Amino acid sequence: MKTIPVHKISDRNESGFEIHYTSDEEMRRAGDKLGIHRDDHYLFFMIETGSAEINVDFCDILLPNQSVYYLLPGQVHHRINGKDAKGWFIAVDTGLIAKEFREIFEDHLLMQQPYQLTDERYRQCHQLLLLLNDTYKSNSGEPFYLQNVYALLNSFLATVAASYSKLCTAEKAASRPKQIAQDFKRLLAENFITEKSPTAYAQMLNISGAYLNESLNKITGMPVSYWITHEVMLEAKRLLYYTQLTVKEIAHQLGYDDHTYFSRLFKNTVNKTPSEFRDSYHK
Structure with a gap:
């Protein structure tokens, strides 16, 4: 597939x-x-x-x-x-x-x-x-x-x-950081292949990068960069497990011109190389 x-x-x-x-x-x-x-x-x-x-x-x-x-x-x-x-x-x-x-x-x-x-x-x-x-x-x-x-x-x-x-607590549901987190999630799902910079998402939301980071940390306990990488790596895992695309093809599909950089990022995030991840699920 x-x-x-x-x-x-x-x-x-x-x-x-x-x-x-x-x-x-x-x-x-x-x-x-x-x-x-x-x-x-x-x-x-x-x-x-x-x-x-x-x-x-x-x-x-x-x-x-x-x-x-x-x-x-x-x-x-x-x-x-x-x-x-x-x-x-x-x-x-x-x-x-x-x-x-x-x-x-x-x-x-x-x-x-x-x-x-x-x-x-x-x-x-x-x-x-x-x-x-x-x-x-x-x-x-x-x-x-x-x-x-x-x-x-x-x-x-x-x-x-x-x-x-x-x-959700009533306080969180009504808070500005909560709304920012929701808007960020929507934008991330739509743009993570082409936009991987926290600054780009802050600009889309018309807020500062510091405030976006503060809001995400307050609501989720993790910074903006974590969630961008999380979204990219989840899609990478899907493609590695469910398709026969090569690592290079997957890297390019996810917006990385340099597939060796993608492989290093995957290894640092998942603690396995893309090939090791694929092999571990297909044993």
């Missing part, structure tokens, strides 16, 4: 939305069929009974019963395993998710974690998804069909966003 496949929701339907109720066996079959890939859209999971596990960017994420979890566009994932698991799978085009919800979902610089629902919040989500599924699979020729579907979807997304928002 020369590139990591990107699955587009527009290739499957025009509504930008899918919902399925599934079991662990169906999860395994779907995982085998889809293989390693990224999506250009959000994925949401709600596990009702049992538990499931999914590998996301080299992290095995355990999804316990009565929990919700989501994947961001671009995250590489595969291997969904279940243990007597049953639950919901919802694919949503990014354009259908309100900006204020996305700010919650995209808030974390590190890997997002499952959220354990309270019994009351679980019942709310369960009822919403039952109604959403019934409406989605009803006669699409009915008046206001999509409006009904999107309204119910928005209610579910609001419920999930409200749950995840509790992971």
Whole structure:
């Protein structure tokens, strides 16, 4: 594989939305069929009974019963395993998710974690998804069909966003450094291949480099340079593990003209050369 496949929701339907109720066996079959890939859209999971596990960017994420979890566009994932698991799978085009919800979902610089629902919040989500599924699979020729579907979807997304928002303190959520960290994460995801200078991101945010560094340190405990390198190395790991691109090709794809410099940076960051990293995962 020369590139990591990107699955587009527009290739499957025009509504930008899918919902399925599934079991662990169906999860395994779907995982085998889809293989390693990224999506250009959000994925949401709600596990009702049992538990499931999914590998996301080299992290095995355990999804316990009565929990919700989501994947961001671009995250590489595969291997969904279940243990007597049953639950919901919802694919949503990014354009259908309100900006204020996305700010919650995209808030974390590190890997997002499952959220354990309270019994009351679980019942709310369960009822919403039952109604959403019934409406989605009803006669699409009915008046206001999509409006009904999107309204119910928005209610579910609001419920999930409200749950995840509790992971942030009110003080942090309202702070200027918190907003800067969120804006920096968005810019970094969009520009890390072409821009690797902390100063460049400070200029994009119209703040000083010192203030950007201070804000990131306050919110995450790490400086700007750490997060830039982290983003680059994560993509490098993806390409080393999931593709047959040479180290030189990967270096150039990530914006490095000098592949020997890239290899030294990888070694200093990961404590393995690119080739050693690839070999260790393919043993």
